[in-house]
Amino acid sequence: MNIEASHHQSLRQLIATRKARVAVVGLGYVGLPLALTAHDEGFDTTGIDLDPERVNKVNQGDQVISYLAPGRIARAVDSGRFRATQDSAALAEADIVLICVPTPLTEAQEPDMRYVTAAAETIARHLRPGQLVVLESSVWPGATSTLVRPILETGALRAGADFFLGFSPEREDPGNDKFDTHTIPKVVGADDPLSLQLVEDFYRAIVTQAVPVSSAATAEAVKLVENSFRTVNIALVNELKTALEAMDVDVWEVIQAASTKPFGFMPFYPGPGIGGACIPVSPAYLSWRAIEAGSATPIIDLARTSNDAVPAALAARIATELIARNGSSAPAESQPLAGYKILLMGIAYKRDVEDTRRSPALVLLGELERLGAEVDYHDPYFPRLPEGGEFPTLAGRQSVALTAESLGRYEAVAIITDHSAPDYDLIAREAALIFDTRNVFEKAGIKVTGGRLVKV
Ligand SMILES: NC(=O)c1ccc[n+]([C@@H]2O[C@H](COP(=O)([O-])OP(=O)(O)OC[C@H]3O[C@@H](n4cnc5c(N)ncnc54)[C@H](O)[C@@H]3O)[C@@H](O)[C@H]2O)c1
Structure with missing residues (x-):
C-alpha cells in the first residue's frame, strides 16, 4: 500500500471506531454547536478560540448560546471528552481539523478572508501527515483550493497525498427548533477522491445525511447559492408588500393563500430588513467572485441594494404615519420626528437569538433618531447593548421594561x-x-384594543 492510501485507511478506521480526535477552530455560533455535535456522536473534541473569555465560559459549561439545550455544554465538559483552549498546539494532536472562523466583508463590501488566512497559517504550523482539514466558513468558490490549500502546503506536505482537505458549508439556523447541527444534511466536497471519502465518512458519523459533490468549489457555491436565493426572495417579498399595499391588498394573506400550492411556491415573509452574519454577506462573496471570473450577478446585486434600503424606508414610513396622525412640531424639516418617543420591540437580527450582527433594528434605530425621534428598545436578550459592536454609539443603552406604564x-x-x-x-x-x-x-390572533395597528 502506498503512503497516501495508508494514511487514508488509518483515518477511515479512526473515524469508524470514533477514535479520531477532532479540533474545531472558532467556537462561535457555528463552531460551538458543531464541536458539541462531534462530541455527542462519540469523538474526543477540542475547540480552539482566540477569545479567552469564550474559552473560559465554555470550559465552565456556561450557556454561551441561548438556544442550545440547557446543560449541553456543561455535560460535554463533564464527560472529559470536550474542552476549549486558546492554545493552537492542540491542533497537532487532532486527526480532523474543522475551520469555523468568521468571513465578514471589508469596508469596500468585499470578502474579508483575514480570519480564514490566519487560521490556515496556524494549522499549517502544526500540520502532520494523515490529518484531514475541512473548511466550514462561507467562502467564494475556489477559496479552499486557491487560498487555503497553498497555505497548508507551505511545508513539505501535499493535499490529497500527505494530508486531506475538503469543504463543507455550514447551514446552522440559529433558533430553529425543528433542525439542528445533527439533523441538517451536510454537503461535502473535495478536489481528490481520498479527501472526499474521508470528509464524507466523518460527516456521516456526526450528521444524519452527508451529500457529496464533485469539488470543494461546488460545495462552496452551494452555500452562496442558498443564501443568494434567500436574499433575492426576501427583496422580492418586501417589494411585493409595498406594491400590494398600494392596491389595498394584504401581502400576508396573499402569501398564506399562495402557500397552499403544493409545488412551485415557497413562502418568504416581509420584514424590517435582513441581518446576521450570513444572508447579507454570502451574496457579496458570490458577486465579487463572479466579477473576478468575468461574469456578473445583477439580480443579486439589486436585491442586496433593495434589502439594504429597507430600514431607512421603514423609518420614513413610520415618520409619515406619525405625522399624519399627530402633526409635527419639528423645529427643522430634517427632524420631522422631534418630540416623538418610539419604542422598538426587538433589537437582535432575528427571533429568539442573542445576536445583533448587521441587525436592521439598529439601523432603523439610528434612522429614527436622525429624524429627531427619541428611541428606546425592549429586547429580553439584550438588557444592555454591549461595547465593541458594529454600532459603537449605541453601546450601553438599556432595554426598557415592558409595563403598562x-x-x-x-x-x-x-x-x-x-x-x-x-x-x-x-x-x-x-x-x-x-x-x-x-x-x-x-398571526397570534391578538386583537389590538388600546390604539391602532398599522402593518408596515
Ligand atoms: N452564524 C450563522 O448563523 C452562520 C450560519 C451559516 C454559516 N455561517 C458562517 O460560518 C462562519 C463562522 O460564523 P460564526 O457565526 O460562527 O462566527 P462567530 O463570530 O460567531 O464565531 C467565530 C469565532 O472564531 C473565533 N476566531 C476567529 N479567528 C480565529 C482563529 N484564527 N483561531 C481560533 N479562533 C478564531 C472568534 O473568536 C469567534 O469566537 C462564517 O463563515 C459564517 O459566514 C454562519
Whole structure:
C-alpha cells in the first residue's frame, strides 16, 4: 500500500471506531454547536478560540448560546471528552481539523478572508501527515483550493497525498427548533477522491445525511447559492408588500393563500430588513467572485441594494404615519420626528437569538433618531447593548421594561424582531399606535384594543 492510501485507511478506521480526535477552530455560533455535535456522536473534541473569555465560559459549561439545550455544554465538559483552549498546539494532536472562523466583508463590501488566512497559517504550523482539514466558513468558490490549500502546503506536505482537505458549508439556523447541527444534511466536497471519502465518512458519523459533490468549489457555491436565493426572495417579498399595499391588498394573506400550492411556491415573509452574519454577506462573496471570473450577478446585486434600503424606508414610513396622525412640531424639516418617543420591540437580527450582527433594528434605530425621534428598545436578550459592536454609539443603552406604564410613554411601539418572550397582549392593550413589521398580532390572533395597528 502506498503512503497516501495508508494514511487514508488509518483515518477511515479512526473515524469508524470514533477514535479520531477532532479540533474545531472558532467556537462561535457555528463552531460551538458543531464541536458539541462531534462530541455527542462519540469523538474526543477540542475547540480552539482566540477569545479567552469564550474559552473560559465554555470550559465552565456556561450557556454561551441561548438556544442550545440547557446543560449541553456543561455535560460535554463533564464527560472529559470536550474542552476549549486558546492554545493552537492542540491542533497537532487532532486527526480532523474543522475551520469555523468568521468571513465578514471589508469596508469596500468585499470578502474579508483575514480570519480564514490566519487560521490556515496556524494549522499549517502544526500540520502532520494523515490529518484531514475541512473548511466550514462561507467562502467564494475556489477559496479552499486557491487560498487555503497553498497555505497548508507551505511545508513539505501535499493535499490529497500527505494530508486531506475538503469543504463543507455550514447551514446552522440559529433558533430553529425543528433542525439542528445533527439533523441538517451536510454537503461535502473535495478536489481528490481520498479527501472526499474521508470528509464524507466523518460527516456521516456526526450528521444524519452527508451529500457529496464533485469539488470543494461546488460545495462552496452551494452555500452562496442558498443564501443568494434567500436574499433575492426576501427583496422580492418586501417589494411585493409595498406594491400590494398600494392596491389595498394584504401581502400576508396573499402569501398564506399562495402557500397552499403544493409545488412551485415557497413562502418568504416581509420584514424590517435582513441581518446576521450570513444572508447579507454570502451574496457579496458570490458577486465579487463572479466579477473576478468575468461574469456578473445583477439580480443579486439589486436585491442586496433593495434589502439594504429597507430600514431607512421603514423609518420614513413610520415618520409619515406619525405625522399624519399627530402633526409635527419639528423645529427643522430634517427632524420631522422631534418630540416623538418610539419604542422598538426587538433589537437582535432575528427571533429568539442573542445576536445583533448587521441587525436592521439598529439601523432603523439610528434612522429614527436622525429624524429627531427619541428611541428606546425592549429586547429580553439584550438588557444592555454591549461595547465593541458594529454600532459603537449605541453601546450601553438599556432595554426598557415592558409595563403598562412604560408603554404609555411612547407615541408608537414598532415590532421589529418578533421574539417569543414579550407580552404582546399587553402591547395590544396599552400601546397608542403599533407598527407591526412581522404580522405578530394577526398571526397570534391578538386583537389590538388600546390604539391602532398599522402593518408596515
Ligand atoms: N452564524 C450563522 O448563523 C452562520 C450560519 C451559516 C454559516 N455561517 C458562517 O460560518 C462562519 C463562522 O460564523 P460564526 O457565526 O460562527 O462566527 P462567530 O463570530 O460567531 O464565531 C467565530 C469565532 O472564531 C473565533 N476566531 C476567529 N479567528 C480565529 C482563529 N484564527 N483561531 C481560533 N479562533 C478564531 C472568534 O473568536 C469567534 O469566537 C462564517 O463563515 C459564517 O459566514 C454562519
